[in-house]
Amino acid sequence: MKPKVYLPKLEDVAARARVSAATVSRFHNNPSIVADSTAERIRKAILETGYVPDLIAGGLASRRSRLVAILVPEIAHSIFNDTIEALASELVRDGLIAILGLTGKSDQDMGKHIDAAIARRAEAIILSGPVTNSGLRSKLQKSGATVIETWDLPANPIDIAVGFSHVAVGADIARFVVNRGYRRPFLVVGASPRSLVRRDSFIAEWKRNSRARPTQLTIEPPVLYSHARACWRHAMELKPRPDIVVCSSDLLAHGMIVEAYAAGAKVPQDIAIVGFGNMAIAGEMRPTITSVDLDGARIGREAVAVLRKRAAGQKSDRRVIDVGFRLVARESA
Amino acid sequence: MKPKVYLPKLEDVAARARVSAATVSRFHNNPSIVADSTAERIRKAILETGYVPDLIAGGLASRRSRLVAILVPEIAHSIFNDTIEALASELVRDGLIAILGLTGKSDQDMGKHIDAAIARRAEAIILSGPVTNSGLRSKLQKSGATVIETWDLPANPIDIAVGFSHVAVGADIARFVVNRGYRRPFLVVGASPRSLVRRDSFIAEWKRNSRARPTQLTIEPPVLYSHARACWRHAMELKPRPDIVVCSSDLLAHGMIVEAYAAGAKVPQDIAIVGFGNMAIAGEMRPTITSVDLDGARIGREAVAVLRKRAAGQKSDRRVIDVGFRLVARESA
DNA sequence: CTGAAAGCGCTTACAG
C-alpha cells in the first residue's frame, strides 16, 4: 500500500499567508477582488506549500461539478474520435474536464453510463447519437444536465442536437452517382441505424430518377476491413456487374480498392468506389477515395459553444444545429 | 438557461423511508449490515424519489474520488486506443470512472493535465509513456495517486510501469530480418522517442551480425499515411535497392504496400515490408503484413489489476510489469 | 477588500 501523503489544504495556505480561507478561495475564483499585496502573500504561500485546490470539494460547495460526460459506443476504431478530441481539448480551456463512458451498443449499458454521469453530477452529457429509448430520455431530462445528442439531427432532441442529416447524405450520394452516369450501383451497408437511413435515402432518390432498385449487401457491425473481401466476391458475382460500389464507410471503400488491386481490376475504370467519413486515408489512398466529409471536430466545437452560451446565461437560439457535410469527389468515382 | 431541476438527496430518501441518513448511506455502501425490512423501505423510497447518490459528495466525505485520470497525447489516430478502451471498460466495473486528458506532445501541456488530475484528487494517473521531466515526476510523486506509466519499461518508474521493451522489439526485428536472409534493410522511422529506441536497437543487433549500417529515413511526427509516398520514392532511389523496408508503424507499412502496388512492384517478391503495432489492417491487407503485436488491451487490464491490488490493500510485488510482444510473421516479409 | 459562519451532500467512527 502506498503511504498516504499529506496534501495541503486551503487552511494551510490561509494560515501561512495570514488571511482567512475565504480570501484564498477568492484569490482562485475571483482574483480581481483581492488586494494586490494580499494576493502576493497568497501566491507565495501557495508556492511554498505546493497547494493544489481540491476542485471536487469546490464543486460540491459551488454546485458546479465542472464535469462533462462523453458517452460513445467505443473508441478503438471510432469515427467519433475527432469529436472526442475536439471536445476534450476545448473543455479544458473552460476549466471543465471530460469523463469518458464507453457504452457499447446496448441500451442497458447506456443506462449505466448515464447513471454514472448523473451520479457525478456532470454538467453536460454528450452522446454520440440520438437516444430513442424513452426511459433513458426521461432520465436524461430529469438530470438537469445539458444533454447534447451528436452526429444526427433528431426531430425531437432531448435538449440540444449537433450533427448533420443522414437523409441528405444518402440523397446527395445518389445524385452524385446519377450525375456521373453510373447505372448499376451496389450498396454495401453496415447495419447501423444511421447507415440504414442513408441507404434508404439513397434508394429513394435513386428511384426518383426512375432507376431500378439497386443491389445491396448488409453487414452486421462491427464492420471490419476484412469484410471487404466477401463484399468484393459478392460484387463480382452480380449479373449485371455493378459499375459503382457505394460503401457505408471509408474502411470498406479502402478494403474494396485493395481487393480490386488484388484482382487486377482498375478503380474507377473497371469499377468505381465511394466511401463515407472522409478519414485521412481517403485523401491518401491510391486512387484517392470519393467520400463524404463530416467535420467531427466541428461537431465537438459546436457542442462546447453551446455549453459556453449556457454558462454565460444566454439561452440557446437553436435546439438543432446542423454542421452539414460535404461530398468530396476524388479519383475513385 | 435551463431551469434548475430538483434532485432528491439522501435526506429526502431517509425521511420517506423513516430512517436516518446514515442508514441510507449504509444501504448503498455496505448493504449487508442493514436489516432486510429497513432495506426494503429504503429501496421503495429510492424508487419513488428517483434518488441518485451524489458520488462527488460521497467521494469528498470518504476521501475516495473514484476518479482515474488517463493522460494520452491524442486519441484521433492513436495506437493507445485499445488500452484506453480496456481501461475505461474495466474501471466502471470497480465503480471508478475515467477522466480523459489529451496532453499533446509538450511537457507544459502535460503539466496542466497532471494538475487537473491532481485537482480532482484522481486516485490513479495513467500515462501513455514514461515521464522524464523531473518537475513532473516529483509533482506526480507528491500527489499520492497511484501513477502508472505504460507502453514502456522505464528503469526507474515513478511508481508502477506496465509495458514492453522497445529495445527487445528492435533486436527481435533485426534477428527476423537476418534469419529471413534479407541483406539491405531500409528503416523508415517516425521520430518519436520510442521509435528511435527500437531503431537504435535494430541497428545494434544488425551490426552484431557484422552487417553494414542500414540506410534509414526519419520522419517528423505525426506520421501520416501520406508519408509513404515520399518514403517509397526515397527507397526506390537508393543504390543498392533495399530488399526490405522496416517501418515504425503499420500505417506506414500499409502505405508502402499501396505505393508498391501503384508502382507495379510485388510485395514481398520485389521488396519486403515489416510494420509495427499489429493493427487490424495488418492481418487483413493484401498481402497480410508482418508486424509486431502489442496487446494494448492487456496493458490496460494489467494497469487496472494493479489498482485492484492496491484497493485490496495488497502491496504490489512488481514495480515494472512486462506484458511482452510478439513478432507476427505474415506474407509481406 | 476581508472575515466569520453556514452550508454543499455525503460518510463514518462512536455509542447504544
Added chain:
DNA sequence: CTGAAAGCGCTTACAG
C-alpha cells in the same frame, strides 16, 4: 442493526 454528530475541503451570501 441504527442514529446523532462531526467532518470531508471547499464557496458564498452577509456584514463590516
